[in-house]
Amino acid sequence: MTALVMMDDPHAAASTERDPSVLGSMSDVEAVLSVDPRVANALVTRPHPLLVMVVREELSVVFAPAAVWDGAKEILAPHAARFAESQSALYVLGTPESRGLDAAMARGLGGFLPARPHADDLFLAVERGFDLLDAKKRAERRAAWVMRYEYELGELVDIARAMTTERDVGKLLGVILAKSRFVTGADAGSIYVVEGEAPSRLLRFKLTQNDSVSFDSREFLMPVNSRSIAGSAALDKKRITLDDVYELPAGSSFGFDRRFDELTGYRTKSMLVAPLVSQRDEVIGVIQLINKKQSRDEKLYTPADVERAVVPFDKRSEELVAMLAAQAAACLENALLYDEIRLLFEGFVKASVEAIESRDPTTSGHSRRVADLTVGLAKVVDHESAGPFRDATFTREDLRELEYASLLHDFGKIGVREQVLVKANKLYDHQLTLIRARFDYVARTLEADILTRKVRALERGVSADELRALDAELAEKRQELDVSYAAVLAANEPTVVAAGEFARIEALAAESYTDLRGEVQRLLSADEVTSLSVKRGSLTATEFDEIRSHVVHTFRFLSRIPWGKQFRRVPAIAAAHHERLNGTGYPNRLHGEEIPLQSKLMSIADIFDALTANDRPYKKAVPVERALDILRYSVRDGHLDGELVRIFHEARVWETAEGPRTRAGA
Numbered sequence: 001m002t003a004l005v006m007m008d009d010p011h012a013a014a015s016t017e018r019d020p021s022v023l024g025s026m027s028d029v030e031a032v033l034s035v036d037p038r039v040a041n042a043l044v045t046r047p048h049p050l051l052v053m054v055v056r057e058e059l060s061v062v063f064a065p066a067a068v069w070d071g072a073k074e075i076l077a078p079h080a081a082r083f084a085e086s087q088s089a090l091y092v093l094g095t096p097e098s099r100g101l102d103a104a105m106a107r108g109l110g111g112f113l114p115a116r117p118h119a120d121d122l123f124l125a126v127e128r129g130f131d132l133l134d135a136k137k138r139a140e141r142r143a144a145w146v147m148r149y150e151y152e153l154g155e156l157v158d159i160a161r162a163m164t165t166e167r168d169v170g171k172l173l174g175v176i177l178a179k180s181r182f183v184t185g186a187d188a189g190s191i192y193v194v195e196g197e198a199p200s201r202l203l204r205f206k207l208t209q210n211d212s213v214s215f216d217s218r219e220f221l222m223p224v225n226s227r228s229i230a231g232s233a234a235l236d237k238k239r240i241t242l243d244d245v246y247e248l249p250a251g252s253s254f255g256f257d258r259r260f261d262e263l264t265g266y267r268t269k270s271m272l273v274a275p276l277v278s279q280r281d282e283v284i285g286v287i288q289l290i291n292k293k294q295s296r297d298e299k300l301y302t303p304a305d306v307e308r309a310v311v312p313f314d315k316r317s318e319e320l321v322a323m324l325a326a327q328a329a330a331c332l333e334n335a336l337l338y339d340e341i342r343l344l345f346e347g348f349v350k351a352s353v354e355a356i357e358s359r360d361p362t363t364s365g366h367s368r369r370v371a372d373l374t375v376g377l378a379k380v381v382d383h384e385s386a387g388p389f390r391d392a393t394f395t396r397e398d399l400r401e402l403e404y405a406s407l408l409h410d411f412g413k414i415g416v417r418e419q420v421l422v423k424a425n426k427l428y429d430h431q432l433t434l435i436r437a438r439f440d441y442v443a444r445t446l447e448a449d450i451l452t453r454k455v456r457a458l459e460r461g462v463s464a465d466e467l468r469a470l471d472a473e474l475a476e477k478r479q480e481l482d483v484s485y486a487a488v489l490a491a492n493e494p495t496v497v498a499a500g501e502f503a504r505i506e507a508l509a510a511e512s513y514t515d516l517r518g519e520v521q522r523l524l525s526a527d528e529v530t531s532l533s534v535k536r537g538s539l540t541a542t543e544f545d546e547i548r549s550h551v552v553h554t555f556r557f558l559s560r561i562p563w564g565k566q567f568r569r570v571p572a573i574a575a576a577h578h579e580r581l582n583g584t585g586y587p588n589r590l591h592g593e594e595i596p597l598q599s600k601l602m603s604i605a606d607i608f609d610a611l612t613a614n615d616r617p618y619k620k621a622v623p624v625e626r627a628l629d630i631l632r633y634s635v636r637d638g639h640l641d642g643e644l645v646r647i648f649h650e651a652r653v654w655e656t657a658e659g660p661r662t663r664a665g666a
Contacts, residue, residue: 022065025093025115026052029063032119039126048075054126059087059137061129063122066094066115083108086136089129093117155183169335173207176328177287183324184272184317186289187211187300187310192230193285193332195221203230203286210290212300213266226253230286233273237283239322240273243312267306272313274321276329285332287325292317345567349407356413360421363410366609369657371406373605374598375399376657377648381601388643392597397566402598405573409602412553412575420546425492426531426538432492438523439485442513443478450474484508488524494538505532551575552587569596577602582638600641604648607631607640612654624654 029052033044042056050072052063060082068075069092082088090108094115110129113121177191188210192203201224208217226232232254233240242248245256245268261268270292276285291300291310298309357364382394394402413421419428427435454470487504511523524532530540539547555575563570576599579585581592611630614621622630628649635642 022067023049025065026050026063029093029117029122033122033126036119036123038123042126047078050075053088054129056130059130059133060089061110061126061133062088062090063113063125064090064092066092066096068092069096079108086133086140089133091125091129155179169332169339170206172331172335173285174209176324176332177207177209180287180289180321180324180328181209182296183320184289184313185292185294185296186272186313187291187293187298188266188268189290190230190288191285192234192288194224194234194283201234203228203234210266212305213264215264224283227255229254229256229271229273230288233275234283234286237275237277237281239275239318240271241313241318242271242273244269245271265302267300267303269306269310270312272317272321274325276325276332278329278333284329284336287321287328289313289321345404349404352411353407356410359418360410360413363613366613367407367410369609369613370409370602370605371403372657373609373653374406374602375403376653377601377605377644377651378402378598380647380651380653381597381644384647389597389647401567401570402573402601404567405570405598406602406605408558408570409554409574409577409606410550411557412550412555414557415553416546416550420539420543423538423543425494426534426540427492427528431528431531432488435488435524435528436485438513438521439481441515442523443481445513446474446477446481484511484523488532491532494534494536502533502535505529548578548586551578555587569598572596573598573602577606579603580639581641584639600644604631604640604644605653607634608648608654 026046026049030044030046033039033052033054039054042054045053045055047053047062050065050068054061054063062076062079064076076083076090079088079090083090086108088108089110091110092112095112110132111125113125117125173191173193177189180186181189188208190208191206193206195202195204202221203224205217205220205222222228222231224231224234226235229240229242229245246258248254248256256268258268260266268290270290272289272292274287274289275283276287278284291306292313293300293309294311295309298305300306300309353367356367378394378399381389381392384390384392425432450470450473454467457466457470484504487508491502491505505524506529509522509524509526509529512520513523515521534540537544552575555571558571558574561571573596575587576590576595579588579590579595579599580603581595583589583591585595608627608631611622611627612624631640631645631648634640635645
């Protein structure tokens with residue numbers, strides 16, 4: 001922006017310079033100012049025959065005759081930039097004929113003086129001019145400071161927002177370091193986290209960033225002591241600012257390890273190290289910023305680049321880092337606390353799963369596999385761009401909530417009798433033992449009866465044929481008992497039993513014997529007959545209802561846990577994994593949209609794992625393709641969501657889900 005508008009007539013300046021009266025006037029001005037002791041601290045010069053300039057440090061006051069203003073403004077052109085930047089002020093001697101003075105005042109015109117000014121007029125003009133320039137400079141600096149303050153404040157707000165919304169410790173450390181480097185203009189930096197308790201605390205090197213060189217880094221530990229720069233900052237809870245780490249202040253307890261520079265060819269020079277102090281006044285980390293650059297775009301490839309572009313960290317950088325470090329410490333403390341809570345939750349979940357599986361060893365690993373399958377399916381659904389689930393999304397926290405719910409979906413089994421949980425056959429072991437004892441008792445009773453009859457026959461002197469007939473009768477009845485017991489054993493298996501076998505059990509239920517007290521007893525009790533008459537599986541209707549009740553227990557137990565807002569849906573998700581779309585599920589007979597999407601995912605995973613797991617002692621594992629067929633049958637019957645089963649199949653989730661898994665036919 002030019003300070004003054006130039007004249008169109010190129011001959012005007014030459015004409016003005018030849019005017020003796022004008023030249024004489026400017027010579028007088030120079031002479032007066034040169035001998036005035038009141039301006040002795042300034043330099044008086046003639047940059048042009050028609051100009052007199054008074055210079056004080058970087059500022060100047062210029063005097064020009066009105067003739068220059070009216071007809072030769074190009075003489076002022078070399079000073080236009082200084083007028084515009086408030087580094088120079090113009091005073092016009094005499095009264096100009098041209099207008100537009102308001103704009104000229106805004107562009108460096110300080111005022112007007114008489115054509116033949118008095119020495120006092122000139123002195124006052126000089127002082128006022130310098131005062132005016134000083135005031136403008138101060139105003140500009142204040143404006144620049146306010147603009148920088150507003151910019152930095154906005155950046156700090158954005159940084160605070162970024163840090164407070166990040167809960168992952170690793171990612172948060174990256175944000176803290178990146179933002180610290182940004183506000184200070186640092187080329188590189190590192191961040192450490194304090195571990196352990198005093199006096200054996202350690203600094204774990206977690207992360208490094210560098211705009212100029214690339215290299216591989218790994219975590220390492222070093223003690224919190226005064227021998228390292230980061231350790232000293234952590235030990236004393238104070239910032240350390242170094243202009244050049246190769247020239248440490250005399251008496252420094254710490255040193256600088258040059259091995260990184262020697263290995264990469266990088267030159268570390270200026271450094272600012274700040275501790276991250278928690279609200280409990282404990283150092284939980286250290287930020288180490290390296291090589292403040294004059295321009296963020298600079299790359300420091302060589303030591304010469306460093307010497308040219310790197311400057312010391314100034315007071316403002318220290319202030320910004322202090323503010324950022326306080327915020328970062330609070331965020332890091334919260335993130336670490338959040339991480340501790342997460343580990344606590346995961347420890348609780350793991351312990352709960354172990355407790356469940358210790359009561360039901362036959363399903364060991366089932367909960368983990370169901371969780372892996374369910375989360376894997378959710379991730380696939382999250383990427384659907386078409387179909388009914390194109391709007392379904394699962395955030396990282398949603399997936400963790402789903403993982404917890406899946407791991408604990410059978411938690412309610414802790415409220416089910418253990419003998420029911422582990423019941424492999426239709427009869428409990430003690431029931432089969434009692435039946436075996438009854439059959440043995442009946443066999444002994446038959447033997448005793450036959451022996452008694454043989455003794456009586458011998459007393460009567462019967463023939464050998466009659467005695468052989470008694471032995472044959474005993475053998476036949478023993479054979480009948482053995483066949484009957486074999487029928488009991490066959491019916492006891494948790495397989496589909498033929499109708500003829502059930503008829504045999506019903507016939508046995510009508511059989512009786514007389515015990516030692518002379519009382520008539522049934523060979524099979526009513527409960528035993530009910531168990532042996534189960535057509536499929538090993539559980540009676542009553543026991544099956546008891547197993548089903550585990551989802552009610554799951555909801556009740558999990559609802560007592562303070563999951564917080566983030567995981568508040570865990571009980572409802574876990575408790576609905578046996579609901580079916582057509583309302584035939586349990587415990588609440590929910591229909592279609594009443595069932596949470598997460599529970600629908602878990603239902604597929606639960607059924608698939610139950611079919612394909614080969615760790616069940618009471619059944620063989622089903623091949624994957626057969627399991628997929630069964631899932632499709634369940635879709636046809638209105639139990640499972642067909643679109644979710646299709647996604648599960650096409651994505652082959654069982655192959656990509658994380659976690660150890662052994663599959664039949666996989």
